Amino acid sequence: MSDTELGMHNFQRFGPKPTTRRRNDNLGGFNLGGRLLEFDKVREQLVSHAHTVVGAERARAMEPTCDLLEIATRQQETSEARQYLDDGGGLEFGPDQDFRDILQRALLGGLLRGDELFAVRELLRAARFNRTELGRHEEIPLLSSVAENIPELGDLERAISGSISSNGEVLDNASPVLHNLRQDARNAQNRLNDIMERNLRRLQRSDVLQEAIITQRNGRMVLLIKAEMRYRVPGIVHDVSDSGATVFVEPMPAIDMGNRWREARLAEDREVERVLR
Numbered sequence: 001m002s003d004t005e006l007g008m009h010n011f012q013r014f015g016p017k018p019t020t021r022r023r024n025d026n027l028g029g030f031n032l033g034g035r036l037l038e039f040d041k042v043r044e045q046l047v048s049h050a051h052t053v054v055g056a057e058r059a060r061a062m063e064p065t066c067d068l069l070e071i072a073t074r075q076q077e078t079s080e081a082r083q084y085l086d087d088g089g090g091l092e093f094g095p096d097q098d099f100r101d102i103l104q105r106a107l108l109g110g111l112l113r114g115d116e117l118f119a120v121r122e123l124l125r126a127a128r129f130n131r132t133e134l135g136r137h138e139e140i141p142l143l144s145s146v147a148e149n150i151p152e153l154g155d156l157e158r159a160i161s162g163s164i165s166s167n168g169e170v171l172d173n174a175s176p177v178l179h180n181l182r183q184d185a186r187n188a189q190n191r192l193n194d195i196m197e198r199n200l201r202r203l204q205r206s207d208v209l210q211e212a213i214i215t216q217r218n219g220r221m222v223l224l225i226k227a228e229m230r231y232r233v234p235g236i237v238h239d240v241s242d243s244g245a246t247v248f249v250e251p252m253p254a255i256d257m258g259n260r261w262r263e264a265r266l267a268e269d270r271e272v273e274r275v276l277r
Contacts, residue, residue, distance in 0.1 A: 080140035094123035115168030185264035
């Protein structure tokens, strides 16, 4: 080997190594260029157009990429979305709230309130609409493929619709047991109202009432009796006014029916809780 060849060989072995640029090192200078292009402001503009909490979080977390396939996919999705909107298309997003805590509680066997279940129903309805709407547009294949990943949960949507009203109340027909219990509670309440009204009319003639009204205390129907006349009205005292001038008395003739009404409502509450679970 000649001296020249030996020198080149040693230079290759021990000389400086060529530097290699890491794939995501500065994203080809985008860390600097992104600031000049105000990428963060563009991203916040995108966030402002998000319709859901999770969508806003995803938009805020978006970062540029050097992956050519991902770049091409994002651009294709954007083009399809623009085409879809230009053609008069539109999607539904359901209630503007974060469902993650609700779903986590449900997964752990927790109780969801009626209004929470109705919100879930609205989300399911929006998902069903979007799945059907996007699935019928062959000209936007990437967005159509997204629709295919939306699960079909029609049975759950119908179950909630048949059990929960729009204001979050559990409907009578949520279960046959609940229907019967509520009927029993209504019957007991009607009979109790009759008893209370008869006692009200009777006591009005005796000048023992502070006011001629029927109200409730601690879940029991009561009459407002003058404190000094308490001994003239047999029954149970459930409360006393702040001034001490009025006692809230459940008349003796109403106690038995009041117990039946109370028991019916407690049984109804237990069945409502079972339905919500």
